[in-house]
Amino acid sequence: MVIDENFYMRLALNEAWKYQGLTYPNPAVGCVIISKSGEILALEAHKRAGLPHAEVEALKSAYIVLSGDKKILELTESAQIHNYLLENHNDYFKDATIYTTLEPCSHIGKTPSCATLISKLNIKKLIVGSLDSNEIASGGNKVVNDAGVEIKYGVMQKECDELLLPFWLWQKDKFVFFKWAQRLNGTVDGGIISSSKSRTKVHAMRDVCDLLVIGGNSVRVDRPTLDARLVNGRAPDILIVSKSDDFDKTIPLFSVKNRDVVISDNFDILKNYKNIMIEGGGGMFEYSKDVVNYHLTFISPLIGGDDGFTCSSEKFKILNLDQDEQDIIMWMKREL
Amino acid sequence: MVIDENFYMRLALNEAWKYQGLTYPNPAVGCVIISKSGEILALEAHKRAGLPHAEVEALKSAYIVLSGDKKILELTESAQIHNYLLENHNDYFKDATIYTTLEPCSHIGKTPSCATLISKLNIKKLIVGSLDSNEIASGGNKVVNDAGVEIKYGVMQKECDELLLPFWLWQKDKFVFFKWAQRLNGTVDGGIISSSKSRTKVHAMRDVCDLLVIGGNSVRVDRPTLDARLVNGRAPDILIVSKSDDFDKTIPLFSVKNRDVVISDNFDILKNYKNIMIEGGGGMFEYSKDVVNYHLTFISPLIGGDDGFTCSSEKFKILNLDQDEQDIIMWMKREL
Numbered sequence: 001m002v003i004d005e006n007f008y009m010r011l012a013l014n015e016a017w018k019y020q021g022l023t024y025p026n027p028a029v030g031c032v033i034i035s036k037s038g039e040i041l042a043l044e045a046h047k048r049a050g051l052p053h054a055e056v057e058a059l060k061s062a063y064i065v066l067s068g069d070k071k072i073l074e075l076t077e078s079a080q081i082h083n084y085l086l087e088n089h090n091d092y093f094k095d096a097t098i099y100t101t102l103e104p105c106s107h108i109g110k111t112p113s114c115a116t117l118i119s120k121l122n123i124k125k126l127i128v129g130s131l132d133s134n135e136i137a138s139g140g141n142k143v144v145n146d147a148g149v150e151i152k153y154g155v156m157q158k159e160c161d162e163l164l165l166p167f168w169l170w171q172k173d174k175f176v177f178f179k180w181a182q183r184l185n186g187t188v189d190g191g192i193i194s195s196s197k198s199r200t201k202v203h204a205m206r207d208v209c210d211l212l213v214i215g216g217n218s219v220r221v222d223r224p225t226l227d228a229r230l231v232n233g234r235a236p237d238i239l240i241v242s243k244s245d246d247f248d249k250t251i252p253l254f255s256v257k258n259r260d261v262v263i264s265d266n267f268d269i270l271k272n273y274k275n276i277m278i279e280g281g282g283g284m285f286e287y288s289k290d291v292v293n294y295h296l297t298f299i300s301p302l303i304g305g306d307d308g309f310t311c312s313s314e315k316f317k318i319l320n321l322d323q324d325e326q327d328i329i330m331w332m333k334r335e336l
Numbered sequence: 337m338v339i340d341e342n343f344y345m346r347l348a349l350n351e352a353w354k355y356q357g358l359t360y361p362n363p364a365v366g367c368v369i370i371s372k373s374g375e376i377l378a379l380e381a382h383k384r385a386g387l388p389h390a391e392v393e394a395l396k397s398a399y400i401v402l403s404g405d406k407k408i409l410e411l412t413e414s415a416q417i418h419n420y421l422l423e424n425h426n427d428y429f430k431d432a433t434i435y436t437t438l439e440p441c442s443h444i445g446k447t448p449s450c451a452t453l454i455s456k457l458n459i460k461k462l463i464v465g466s467l468d469s470n471e472i473a474s475g476g477n478k479v480v481n482d483a484g485v486e487i488k489y490g491v492m493q494k495e496c497d498e499l500l501l502p503f504w505l506w507q508k509d510k511f512v513f514f515k516w517a518q519r520l521n522g523t524v525d526g527g528i529i530s531s532s533k534s535r536t537k538v539h540a541m542r543d544v545c546d547l548l549v550i551g552g553n554s555v556r557v558d559r560p561t562l563d564a565r566l567v568n569g570r571a572p573d574i575l576i577v578s579k580s581d582d583f584d585k586t587i588p589l590f591s592v593k594n595r596d597v598v599i600s601d602n603f604d605i606l607k608n609y610k611n612i613m614i615e616g617g618g619g620m621f622e623y624s625k626d627v628v629n630y631h632l633t634f635i636s637p638l639i640g641g642d643d644g645f646t647c648s649s650e651k652f653k654i655l656n657l658d659q660d661e662q663d664i665i666m667w668m669k670r671e672l
Contacts (some may be wrong), residue, residue: 001351001380003376003377003378003379003401007376015337035373035374037371037373037374037375038371038373038374038375038376039373039374039375040339040374040376041339042339043337043339044337065339071445109358182522183522184518184522184523184633184635184652185518185522185645186518186519186520186521186523186644187522187643211531272421297520299520299635300667301652301653301654301666302649302650302651302652303645303647303648303651304649304650305649308521308522308644309521309639311639312639313638313639313640314638314639314640315637315638315639316520316637316638317637318637318659318662320658320665321657321664323654323657326654328654328657328664328666330637332637332662
């Protein structure tokens with residue numbers, strides 16, 4: 001195994017993918033910081049909108065390693081962390097190298113600009129995967145470069161762009177992903193399949209989705225609530241794809257507060273939303289595949305159940321493969 | 337993500353698992369070398385019996401990073417590399433830390449002792465996962481410790497022991513693994529499923545297996561040769577599990593030189609072998625599961641085919657998850 005720029009960018013990519021689907025409306029981003037002497041000081045990712053960006057998470061972790069000062073752990077607001085680092089960095093980061101899957105932001109939004117922070121820490125080199133096409137936030141590379149930091153961009157750009165695609169899509173239109181849970185032998189029936197951790201992750205994704213799409217049969221048979229109770233989260237709006245309106249409206253799904261439920265036989269309302277998760281089986285997979293950007297599957301290492309997808313042949317490209325305590329978590333793109 | 341001893345041992349583990357099934361009669365071992373200043377200098381694994389041990393592969397890679405001297409690349413014999421390192425190390429490794437999933441060997445077999453080599457390079461610390469229970473090779477920790485190197489062992493020992501289990505088993509008895517290839521939707525029918533790279537890997541595994549077990553129906557229907565032609569390798573002996581002897585003996589399987597083919601309705605002959613691969617579908621899975629130690633599946637990100645495993649419910653623990661250019665490669669252990 002060659003230990004090179006791609007090795008470190010791959011670490012950043014893998015860390016970032018763990019939070020794909022959870023960062024909306026922000027992009028999933030990963031960051032690695034290497035000390036002047038070559039030591040990995042931090043490997044972090046952006047976890048959720050409102051929490052610090054990946055670079056700030058990584059600088060915070062690296063600061064603790066370098067300074068031994070854990071007071072920074074008490075700070076949760078990104079602005080506080082920025083200020084604390086600017087006041088206390090003590091040139092610890094001198095000649096460090098930062099890898100980030102995305103050009104650092106240059107705008108002051110929920111947090112101060114990462115590019116400005118990086119430009120004030122005597123960093124030697126910034127290695128960037130994707131360029132930010134977000135007009136408001138972009139220009140970070142220029143800010144950093146103007147401060148004398150060497151910049152290299154385009155390292156593993158294709159892979160970083162794949163990580164970033166959801167962000168690009170929901171900025172200009174919408175991002176749609178299809179999520180399903182299955183056993184190793186492909187079955188999707190017979191009640192709960194995924195681990196508790198996987199199901200909690202799905203609830204966290206629902207919490208930041210603005211629309212959740214489900215098939216009519218699932219609603220009739222499973223009578224799901226489709227909220228985000230496992231993370232005390234917000235329940236997304238629901239589109240039930242069905243030709244008829246024959247649902248038992250007394251099930252909890254229909255009485256969640258602050259939620260719209262639409263029943264329709266088409267996807268027209270998708271245009272009103274930005275971050276859309278479709279949950280379903282083979283029928284919905286087939287019906288939705290032309291509007292879906294990415295597919296996400298949780299594979300439990302089980303054999304059992306009876307029924308799996310019956311759909312036309314498909315080929316996917318694996319974008320990221322991860323594992324929680326039990327299940328495989330795999331993001332994929334359909335190959336046409 | 338915390339960058340600690342477990343992080344580096346996990347890197348060594350993942351690298352080693354890539355060669356699981358290929359190192360017989362040696363164990364799969366991974367090694368990471370960290371410089372005095374904390375930089376990852378090398379991440380390597382033992383790839384095949386006769387090639388250098390993981391520690392030697394890693395020291396060779398680290399030497400190139402530290403010295404810039406690429407002449408060592410011309411050396412392929414482990415003994416040559418040992419000698420070259422001892423003559424030219426120039427104290428480059430002073431105060432380095434070595435992570436290895438298994439205690440370094442202390443005996444001189446196909447290669448000189450890794451423990452002796454490590455003990456002469458001014459290494460500061462050796463961090464070990466599993467202790468070697470091989471009576472001939474063990475004692476490496478003592479050799480290294482006697483030379484003044486600090487030793488810590490038991491880091492991720494459970495995971496390192498899982499990596500090492502095949503070696504332990506074939507030393508005292510035999511190791512049996514069941515390999516199958518499937519699509520994402522669980523199907524195993526309809527011709528070639530795995531990528532060219534996955535199939536080449538399976539041939540490399542056949543090359544070092546001493547027995548390959550296959551079901552009678554597979555032989556009747558697929559008429560396979562079951563050799564290791566993709567790697568110009570040795571064809572293993574074959575056990576065809578079948579109650580009847582009604583095979584077309586003109587198919588190539590029966591005429592491969594230097595190969596025994598046994599037809600039997602039981603597994604009695606397994607006792608004569610050490611490293612045994614079973615290839616099959618659901619029927620063979622069910623029939624063999626009580627003699628199988630590990631399961632290995634290649635999952636192609638495809639939907640298609642018609643038939644998958646029809647067997648009783650099973651639960652696995654994932655031991656390692658990897659990906660080649662297309663397929664998922666997953667080692668698992670049945671949970672009883």
